[in-house]
Amino acid sequence: MEKKQLDWSNLGFGYIQTDVRFVSNYKDGAWDDGAIVTDANIVLNECAGVFQYAQTIFEGLKAYTTEDGHIVCFRPDLNASRMADSARRLEMPAFPEDRFVDAVVQVVRENAAYVPPFGSGATLYIRPYMMGTNPVIGVKPADEYMFRIFVTPVGPYFKGGAKPLTIKVSDFDRAAPNGTGHIKAGLNYAMSLHAIVTAHEEGYAENMYLDPRTRTKVEETGGANFIFITKDNRLVTPKSNSILPSITRRSLVYVAKHYLDMEVEEREVLLEEVKDFAECGLCGTAAVISPVGKIVDHGSEICLPSGMDEMGPVTKKLYDTLTGIQMGRMEAPEGWIKTIL
Ligand code: PLP
Ligand code: COI
Numbered sequence: 001m002e003k004k005q006l007d008w009s010n011l012g013f014g015y016i017q018t019d020v021r022f023v024s025n026y027k028d029g030a031w032d033d034g035a036i037v038t039d040a041n042i043v044l045n046e047c048a049g050v051f052q053y054a055q056t057i058f059e060g061l062k063a064y065t066t067e068d069g070h071i072v073c074f075r076p077d078l079n080a081s082r083m084a085d086s087a088r089r090l091e092m093p094a095f096p097e098d099r100f101v102d103a104v105v106q107v108v109r110e111n112a113a114y115v116p117p118f119g120s121g122a123t124l125y126i127r128p129y130m131m132g133t134n135p136v137i138g139v140k141p142a143d144e145y146m147f148r149i150f151v152t153p154v155g156p157y158f159k160g161g162a163k164p165l166t167i168k169v170s171d172f173d174r175a176a177p178n179g180t181g182h183i184k185a186g187l188n189y190a191m192s193l194h195a196i197v198t199a200h201e202e203g204y205a206e207n208m209y210l211d212p213r214t215r216t217k218v219e220e221t222g223g224a225n226f227i228f229i230t231k232d233n234r235l236v237t238p239k240s241n242s243i244l245p246s247i248t249r250r251s252l253v254y255v256a257k258h259y260l261d262m263e264v265e266e267r268e269v270l271l272e273e274v275k276d277f278a279e280c281g282l283c284g285t286a287a288v289i290s291p292v293g294k295i296v297d298h299g300s301e302i303c304l305p306s307g308m309d310e311m312g313p314v315t316k317k318l319y320d321t322l323t324g325i326q327m328g329r330m331e332a333p334e335g336w337i338k339t340i341l
Contacts, residue, residue: 001112001113002113003113003114003115003117004113004114006114006116006153008116008117008120008121008122008153009120009121009122009155010155011116011122011153011154011155012154012155012156012159013125013154013155013156013157013286014152014154015152016114016152016153017040017152018111018114018150018151018152018153019038019110019111019113019114020036020037020038020107020110020111021036021037021038021040021107021148021149021150021151022034022035022036022037022103022106022107022148022149023035023037023146023147023148024095024099024103024146024147024148025133025144025145025146025147026093026144026145026146026147027143027144029093031093031095031096031099031147034099034103034147036106036107036110040150042146042148044133045133045134045135046135047135047136047137048131048132048133048134048135048136048142049131049132049133049134049135049136049141049142050131050132050133050142052136052137053132053136053139054185054186054187054190055090055091055092055131055132055136055141055142056129056130056131056132056185056186056187057083057086057087057090057092057129057130057183057184057185057186058083058127058128058129058130058184058186059079059082059083059086059126059127059128059129059184060079060125060126060127060184060284060285060286061073061074061075061076061079061104061125061126061128061247061285062074062123062124062125062126062154062285062326063108063115063123063124063126063151063340064115064118064123064124064326064327064328065115065116065117065118065327066118066327066328066329067118067327067328067329068328069118070328070339070340070341071108071109071112071115071339071340071341072326072328072337072338072339072340073104073105073108073126073337073338073340074247074251074326074336074337074338075247075251075335075336075338076100076101076104076105076338077097077101077335077338078247078250079100079104079128079247080095080097080098080100080101081097082183082184082245082247083095083100083128083130083184084097085182085183086183086184086185087130089180089182089183089185090141090180090183090185091141092130092132092141092142092145093145095128095130095147100128101338103128103147103149104126104128104149104338105338105340107126107149107150107151108124108126108151108340108341109340109341111124111151112341114151114152114153115153116153118327121155121156121161122153122154122155123153123154124151124152124153124154125151125152125153125154125285125286126149126151127149127150127151127152128147128148128149129147129148129149130145130146130147130148131145131146132144132145133145133146154286156288157223157284157286157287157288157290158205158287158290162290162291162310162311162319163291163308163309163310164291164292164293164294164304164306164307164308164309164310164311165205165206165282165290165291165292165293165294166203166204166205166292166293166294166295166296166308167199167204167205167206167207167208167221167292167294167295167296168199168202168204168207168208168295168296168297169207169208169210169271169295169296169297169298170195170199170207170208170209170210172191172192172194172195172198172207172209173191173209173210173212174188174191174192174195174207174209174212174219174220174222175188175191175209175212175219175242175243176212176242177211177212177213177242179212179242181212181219181240181241181242181243181244182241182242182243182244182245183244184244189222189223192207192222195207195209195222196222204296206221206222206223206224206282207221207222208221208226208295209221209222210271211240211242212242216270216271216272217238217240217268217269217270217271218238218269218270218271218274219238219240219242219243220238220240220243220244220246221282223284223286223287224246224248224282224283224284224286224287224290225237225238225243225244225246225248225249225282225283225284226238226269226280226281226282226283227249227252227280227281227282227283227289227315227318228269228274228277228279228280228281229277229278229279229280229281229312229314229315230276230277230278231276231277231278231305233262233263233314234262234263234264234265235252235253235256235262235263235264235265235314235318236264236265236267236269236277237249237252237253237264237265237266237269238266238267238268238269239266239267239268240268246283246284247285248283248284248285248287248288248289248322249283249284251322251325251336252283252289252318252322253266254333255318255321255322255325256318258333259321259330260317260318260321262314271297274295274302275302277304278304278305278306278312278314279291279304279305279306279311279312279313279314279315280292280295280304280306281311281312281315281318288319288322288323289311289315289318289319289322291306291310291311291312291315292304293306293307293308294308325337
């Protein structure tokens with residue numbers, strides 16, 4: 001298999017159309033067999049549920065080329081089960097979890113020429129998604145759905161790679177109490193667009209959202225969960241039922257405990273205590289671990305002692321261990337790595 005001629009080391013986080021994608025349709029109460037197709041465009045009725053009432057959910061995971069030349073992906077079973085949770089919350093039929101993993105494997109295999117080479121710093125981002133496709137005009141769930149997966153080679157999510165970010169405490173909420181913040185629904189991201197455009201205009205890389213009920217606790221950013229490191233090397237990460245249960249964060253909790261022998265606290269984190277932490281990072285599939293150097297809260301600055309030049313030392317250890325596992329440089333816990341080729 002010959003790789004495509006792409007400037008792998010200089011890719012941003014953008015969409016590059018690849019050769020093929022997976023599609024399966026749900027009708028009369030059942031999913032069809034699904035197929036690999038070449039057409040990247042979708043034609044739908046003007047009244048499709050996705051257009052009128054935003055009935056759409058998605059997932060995000062990555063495939064990597066390992067040091068010894070295999071193509072693998074990271075914990076796709078957890079994306080399958082999170083997508084099933086998202087589907088249930090939006091009254092959509094879940095795509096069977098085993099078929100989800102098989103479809104990921106198929107799409108990546110068929111697009112192997114687009115999987116960035118080992119050491120390039122790029123990866124193949126995999127985007128499964130599902131939408132209501134038949135006409136609905138009364139507010140109700142659709143009866144027919146389409147599940148698709150496309151892939152696109154990507155570089156770092158934040159420009160500047162591993163340089164610490166400056167973020168702001170947002171005045172907007174990303175999720176409601178008892179809302180949909182814990183699932184990966186397109187509507188949550190639509191909610192965040194004005195907030196992220198505003199933050200970018202003001203020179204910030206991201207927003208720190210607070211809990212929508214009391215606005216005193218740290219939730220997450222628009223596309224990643226938070227991790228904090230205490231001055232005595234504990235990992236602290238916010239627990240909330242209105243944040244997305246990040247697979248990266250759950251993996252880091254395991255890595256911290258079992259590879260780095262760290263103490264971990266998954267608990268509510270008050271905005272007030274953030275000034276006492278030694279390091280802060282954003283974690284997610286796209287973000288991997290992106291260090292935060294400064295958090296601006298309405299004119300008052302919280303400057304993390306790890307500074308603005310590089311990732312803090314404990315964050316770096318977590319980063320090296322996680323990416324070491326993902327890229328096959330370190331032994332992975334049982335079931336974390338799915339070999340594709
Ligand atoms: N939080 C939000 C809002 C996200 O969009 C993402 C990205 O998927 C994450 C957190 C990180 O989740 P994961 O580590 O599963 O990619
Ligand atoms: C991901 O990390 O997979 C996401 O979906 C986050 C998004 C901001 C790109």
